Amino acid sequence: MVPDSTSITALVFLSLVLALVAILVSIFLIVRYMSIAKHLKLISEALSGKALKRFVKAIEERKSKKIRKRYLIFEILIYGNEVNPQYSMERAKVEGAIKESFRELFGSLALSRSGISLVYFNDKDMKGVLRFKAPYRTKIITALGYVKEINGVRVIVVPLGISGTLKKALSKLRK
Amino acid sequence: MRYGSTEKLDKVALIAKKLGYRIMCVEGLSKSLLLSDVLFIPRKTSSDINELLKIKRNTLKVYLINSPSDLKSYPRLRGVAALVCLSCKALNVLTPKHVERLVALGLPIEVAIRDIYKALKERGYLRGLDHLISTVESGKVELIACSGASKHLELLHPKVIISTLIELGVDEVNALKAVTSAPAKVIRGLEYGAR
Numbered sequence: 001m002v003p004d005s006t007s008i009t010a011l012v013f014l015s016l017v018l019a020l021v022a023i024l025v026s027i028f029l030i031v032r033y034m035s036i037a038k039h040l041k042l043i044s045e046a047l048s049g050k051a052l053k054r055f056v057k058a059i060e061e062r063k064s065k066k067i068r069k070r071y072l073i074f075e076i077l078i079y080g081n082e083v084n085p086q087y088s089m090e091r092a093k094v095e096g097a098i099k100e101s102f103r104e105l106f107g108s109l110a111l112s113r114s115g116i117s118l119v120y121f122n123d124k125d126m127k128g129v130l131r132f133k134a135p136y137r138t139k140i141i142t143a144l145g146y147v148k149e150i151n152g153v154r155v156i157v158v159p160l161g162i163s164g165t166l167k168k169a170l171s172k173l174r175k
Numbered sequence: 176m177r178y179g180s181t182e183k184l185d186k187v188a189l190i191a192k193k194l195g196y197r198i199m200c201v202e203g204l205s206k207s208l209l210l211s212d213v214l215f216i217p218r219k220t221s222s223d224i225n226e227l228l229k230i231k232r233n234t235l236k237v238y239l240i241n242s243p244s245d246l247k248s249y250p251r252l253r254g255v256a257a258l259v260c261l262s263c264k265a266l267n268v269l270t271p272k273h274v275e276r277l278v279a280l281g282l283p284i285e286v287a288i289r290d291i292y293k294a295l296k297e298r299g300y301l302r303g304l305d306h307l308i309s310t311v312e313s314g315k316v317e318l319i320a321c322s323g324a325s326k327h328l329e330l331l332h333p334k335v336i337i338s339t340l341i342e343l344g345v346d347e348v349n350a351l352k353a354v355t356s357a358p359a360k361v362i363r364g365l366e367y368g369a370r
């Protein structure tokens with residue numbers, strides 16, 4: 001059987017239409033794929049950059065959330081004829097003088113954030129332990145040098161050492 | 176100690192030993208002394224170069240700068256003074272140009288912590304100190320820090336001096352040098368040797 005010319009024309013037309021549809025579908029798929037790739041790229045960038053950074057920062061914050069406390073051992077030196085050998089200092093006066101010198105140098109805000117408190121003071125040997133937050137170490141030592149007098153008596157406050165626990169600070173103090 | 180102290184040296188020696196000092200430079204001494212294991216070296220501080228020229232060899236000669244006008248004759252200072260000291264007033268008024276002149280001298284610069292405390296109490300802007308610290312940080316000049324005490328109870332613990340310098344913006348290494356190696360180098364130059 002020999003196909004007639006009309007059926008051949010129809011077949012050619014059909015094949016042309018199919019080819020056109022195939023081209024259109026491929027173009028559509030390419031465009032679609034490109035947009036997916038674009039999205040993928042964005043997602044990967046977000047993961048590698050912003051989100052990861054945020055994640056790392058969150059871990060770091062979790063790590064450094066707790067500000068450590070430190071214990072500073074100090075001694076008050078009083079020399080001179082003006083001082084009675086039986087002289088003893090009140091704990092509140094010592095703490096007040098240290099806090100006042102700190103406030104004068106670094107301000108009230110730093111004082112409230114530094115968490116300074118006198119946890120131990122022996123008025124016989126004039127030694128004490130001061131608790132504070134670790135980042136304020138140099139500020140506290142500077143403030144100790146700024147203390148000129150306590151209760152009207154000229155003094156030098158000498159930092160003897162810094163410890164991580166009160167127990168170790170007290171053992172250092174008694175040595 | 177500075178500025179012609181009249182304190183009894185044995186009292187000073189006891190406190191200095193307690194604070195951990197081994198050498199001290201004191202105004203008004205005629206010769207070096209060893210008391211309570213602390214070596215006292217004579218020191219002369221003056222703003223007059225001619226006066227410093229008359230001083231004998233084993234004395235620490237310090238040129239005091241009170242105002243920018245004291246820097247006019249700075250080339251004459253070479254070979255006369257061992258170090259340059261900035262007063263409380265100079266810490267307020269020195270400009271970068273003056274600090275550059277100090278750098279050109281090649282001498283270490285001394286700053287007294289008590290002077291800084293005094294200036295802070297007066298609530299002044301320490302412009303000169305600011306410029307000096309940035310120059311020290313760039314490594315162009317050596318900084319020496321002293322307590323600047325005129326009485327025995329004005330002495331400061333070395334840790335306090337270092338902490339104050341750190342708070343002022345000097346890095347830890349330079350702050351430590353200002354109390355240890357830099358003054359030791361000057362004293363070695365006076366032929367007292369390292370202790």
